[in-house]
Amino acid sequence: MTELEAIQTRHSVRGYQDKPIAPETLKLLRERVGQINQESGLHIQLMEETDGVYGSAISRLSGWRNVPSYLALVGPEGPNLEEKCGYYGEKLVLYAQTIGLNSCWAGIFRAKQVWAEIRPGEKLALTIALGYGATQGKPRKSKTFQEVTELKGEAPDWFKKGVEAALLAPTAVNQQKFRFSLGEDGEAQLKVSGPGPFVNVDLGIVKYHFELASGRTVK
Numbered sequence: 651m652t653e654l655e656a657i658q659t660r661h662s663v664r665g666y667q668d669k670p671i672a673p674e675t676l677k678l679l680r681e682r683v684g685q686i687n688q689e690s691g692l693h694i695q696l697m698e699e700t701d702g703v704y705g706s707a708i709s710r711l712s713g714w715r716n717v718p719s720y721l722a723l724v725g726p727e728g729p730n731l732e733e734k735c736g737y738y739g740e741k742l743v744l745y746a747q748t749i750g751l752n753s754c755w756a757g758i759f760r761a762k763q764v765w766a767e768i769r770p771g772e773k774l775a776l777t778i779a780l781g782y783g784a785t786q787g788k789p790r791k792s793k794t795f796q797e798v799t800e801l802k803g804e805a806p807d808w809f810k811k812g813v814e815a816a817l818l819a820p821t822a823v824n825q826q827k828f829r830f831s832l833g834e835d836g837e838a839q840l841k842v843s844g845p846g847p848f849v850n851v852d853l854g855i856v857k858y859h860f861e862l863a864s865g866r867t868v869k
């Protein structure tokens with residue numbers, strides 16, 4: 651499975667099979683996390699055990715079960731941290747899907763149970779649960795192309811492909827608060843379209859989907 655195919659098949663999964671991730675798969679993940687940290691300057695850590703990170707009453711009520719492992723998204727504190735975590739975290743989400751894992755972004759979790767290393771000047775932004783899903787998750791409601799774009803005329807094909815992939819991206823509480831447009835220079839532009847939890851993380855996630863599917867960068 652390619653990452654582009656993974657965009658189509660990925661859905662959030664909160665309930666997992668009660669089994670650990672296979673050692674060879676953990677090794678692949680660890681390698682990919684290392685590459686991504688080098689590329690981004692983030693300090694993402696693969697935590698092989700969850701130690702109750704998703705064990706609160708709220709998490710259980712939301713259907714979280716048996717999460718075997720997770721990613722702690724840690725990085726240098728600053729205005730770009732959330733968007734960066736979104737962009738590079740989603741690279742890991744799609745990669746995980748290509749190697750047979752399921753996942754769910756989690757902004758709500760028990761931070762006190764996270765044993766990741768947080769160096770001075772760094773912050774734990776959020777986490778991503780990983781494991782073998784009890785199911786593959788399911789498609790959810792989505793905004794339409796028109797609702798997330800501001801266009802003066804017909805958009806080129808690459809732009810349409812990018813937006814379609816962006817509409818399949820996970821966003822906090824499925825809020826999809828983003829807007830794509832085309833600049834005077836013909837390049838794609840992206841902005842947050844309203845307030846909401848983790849909108850800047852969402853922006854990074856959506857940007858990665860758009861870039862992967864369109865082959866273009868976004869401003």
Ligand SMILES: Cc1cc2nc3c(=O)[nH]c(=O)nc-3n(C[C@H](O)[C@H](O)[C@H](O)COP(=O)(O)O)c2cc1C
Pocket residue numbers: 660661662664712754755756757758759787788790818819820821822823824848851852855
């Ligand atoms: C930044 C972010 C934070 C999220 N936090 C949580 C969370 O704390 N708990 C939860 O159950 N789901 C969480 N989600 C998952 C979203 O609810 C889910 O992605 C959304 O409903 C869309 O569904 P899909 O991922 O299946 O496409 C989060 C998603 C994102 C992108």
